[in-house]
Amino acid sequence: xxxxxxxxxxxxxxxxxxxxxxxxxxxxxxxxxxxxxxxxxxxxxxxxxxxxxxxxxxxxxxxxxxxxxxxxxxxxxxxxxxxxxxxxxxxxxxxxxxxxxxxxxxxxxxxx
Amino acid sequence: xxxxxxxxxxxxxxxxxxxxxxxxxxxxxxxxxxxxxxxxxxxxxxxxxxxxxxxxxxxxxxxxxxxxxxxxxxxxxxxxxxxxxxxxxxxxxxxxxxxxxxxxxxxxxxxxxxxx
Numbered sequence: 001x002x003x004x005x006x007x008x009x010x011x012x013x014x015x016x017x018x019x020x021x022x023x024x025x026x027x028x029x030x031x032x033x034x035x036x037x038x039x040x041x042x043x044x045x046x047x048x049x050x051x052x053x054x055x056x057x058x059x060x061x062x063x064x065x066x067x068x069x070x071x072x073x074x075x076x077x078x079x080x081x082x083x084x085x086x087x088x089x090x091x092x093x094x095x096x097x098x099x100x101x102x103x104x105x106x107x108x109x110x111x112x
Numbered sequence: 113x114x115x116x117x118x119x120x121x122x123x124x125x126x127x128x129x130x131x132x133x134x135x136x137x138x139x140x141x142x143x144x145x146x147x148x149x150x151x152x153x154x155x156x157x158x159x160x161x162x163x164x165x166x167x168x169x170x171x172x173x174x175x176x177x178x179x180x181x182x183x184x185x186x187x188x189x190x191x192x193x194x195x196x197x198x199x200x201x202x203x204x205x206x207x208x209x210x211x212x213x214x215x216x217x218x219x220x221x222x223x224x225x226x227x228x
Contacts, residue, residue: 004154034216043203043219044155088154090217099145099168100217102154 001026003093006103014111019076021106023089026070033065034100035074036088044088044102048074079110114138116220118204124226125194133189133223137206143215144187146179147203149222155203161187162209194227201225 003026013019021035032051036044048063050056050072056063062075072091076083086107090100117136125131137144143162147155157171161181169179176194181187191198201222207215 008152043221046216046218049216090154098143098162098215099157099160099171101157102147104152104154 004103009107012109021074023072025091027093034090118220135204141206143207145205
């Protein structure tokens, strides 16, 4: 089992729809969770961080964390073609380690 | 500087050669990370510095890889006797130290290494 798992996609949604991206992680002791966006040929860019169970909203983005189910998700409302990118879930899978472990990413395509 | 700066942006070398990749983190960020990313994969952790010392080098694949951060700011990733399998984008990230939490990582644009 991978430490951080994501469906590779592509996930295709029409413009204006809600895109739902999911991530599961293996270490129940993980405390820090992040979503990064990566455009083709570019470096990862931080979108959201979440540390507590529940929802965290920032503009069109909502991160959801469920530690009991070891599940993190990212919702993108009113999806735009400019949201088309790979979305990386990152988790500190070992509480003694400061570095983040990344999933392999989900490619999102927003169709105009 | 305003962001994480990495040089060179592209490096083409021959199998067996020595390579150095440089990272200049965001000013004031004490934590510095090196990751490696292959096509279609997420970034893979290599090494983490807190200040001048390597706090976690468990991701370095073998002893051909080494990294330093002598003054607690700029870091250099060194790869000896390069192999074709070392070809990847090498990403550097920095963050503020936050007690109890892994800080938010800010990435540079990466150094694309191609070993022929």
